[in-house]
Amino acid sequence: MARRADHTRDELTKLVLAAAREIVVEEGFRGLTTRKLAARIGYSAGSIYNVFHNIDALIIEIDASLLDELFEAVTSEPLPGGVEPALKALARRYVVFVQNNQNLWNLLFEHRLPPGEVLPDWYYPKLERLLAIVEERLRPLFDDSDAAAVGRSVRLLWAGVHGIASLAGTGKLKIISSDGAMELIDDLIDNYVAGVRANNRI
Amino acid sequence: MARRADHTRDELTKLVLAAAREIVVEEGFRGLTTRKLAARIGYSAGSIYNVFHNIDALIIEIDASLLDELFEAVTSEPLPGGVEPALKALARRYVVFVQNNQNLWNLLFEHRLPPGEVLPDWYYPKLERLLAIVEERLRPLFDDSDAAAVGRSVRLLWAGVHGIASLAGTGKLKIISSDGAMELIDDLIDNYVAGVRANNRI
DNA sequence: GATTGTAATTGAACGATGTTCAATATATTT
DNA sequence: AAATATATTGAACATCGTTCAATTACAATC
Structure with missing residues (x-):
């Protein structure tokens, strides 16, 4: 046929x-x-x-649509005012999304490209616009001139939340029950932001 | 034969x-x-x-020896005094170890057991004694009665450092250059600890 | 409407993978 | 010396992703 x-x-x-x-x-x-x-x-x-072209290309496409959906889930409703409440709400939506899409999320973070292969260029903006949401809420904590510090904080918080969600999801480290992930994230945001406030005096 | x-x-x-x-x-x-x-x-x-028994069992054995070596690398020299210096030194040794053993470390964190399989019991204490080192240094920041808070902080910091090192190592998120990982970790420790101090007033 | 060209679809094949197992040959025990 | 136990192998099995010649249907051209 x-x-x-x-x-x-x-x-x-x-x-x-x-x-x-x-x-x-x-x-x-x-x-x-x-x-x-x-x-x-x-x-x-x-x-x-x-x-x-191959299965990796397929997976990347799934990953991309997942990131689009995460963006949707995270921006569909307005965020509360105030740095901590906004960040916590963001993190909560992130964690809920991850829990609702566990297997797909694992695909996104556990799949590794074969050595030498790289992600296509159109992939990264999908991540950047997620980071931009965090950055927007974080900026008031910093002096306008210190763009580098804001960027650092955004990436640090993103990686931190990812680390917590990841370890909670896989259970590999037996560190965090899935329920406790949100607790840890709240703790991170509360204390990190308080520290930034204290150190920056803004 | x-x-x-x-x-x-x-x-x-x-x-x-x-x-x-x-x-x-x-x-x-x-x-x-x-x-x-x-x-x-x-x-x-x-x-x-x-x-x-199978390849997974082999990999778990390699992982275990890696954790032992990490413990060795992290405890071989005395840590500096003071919470932040000690934590930063720990994190630095961790990152250096990960960088020196990149492929093995990837094995440890990227390998997933088939669904249903679990890690053997003897595996977890190897992790716990690593967490215990962090906990020891973190305890002075908290009231003696608040053991739960210390545990949270330890796990949070561990997961955060893991998240940063992981994203830096894979480059999947294009977030962090490998050099920048240490910067982010220092930022995390500085501000998180400052926040804990501010919120706990100890 | 007939002829040609183009593109989609298939099934078989290739070289891998982890794992199992009967056959075999050596050690060890009796 | 005979019997038993155990280590080792090589072939086999069921997978996997991927490639490709052959086949067929559609589109374009005459």
């Missing part, structure tokens, strides 16, 4: 992506194989390669 | 472990395969399964 006209190239792309997400949601990212994917959409494994 | 007496069971175990570490150091943890491992020690792939 060849050249069915069941779907356009574009439809097929979306079909593959949707089926891949389903598999990851149901079975985790170890369950995502080309043959299972092909079976689910009623095409052959080879057809996937007509639409994606 | 069968039943050579080249090595005792114990020697073979150590041979396998040593060869596995070499491979990971040289090629990253994706390079670690049973056949390559077998070839390097001059045995067949099947022999590895005489000594380790």
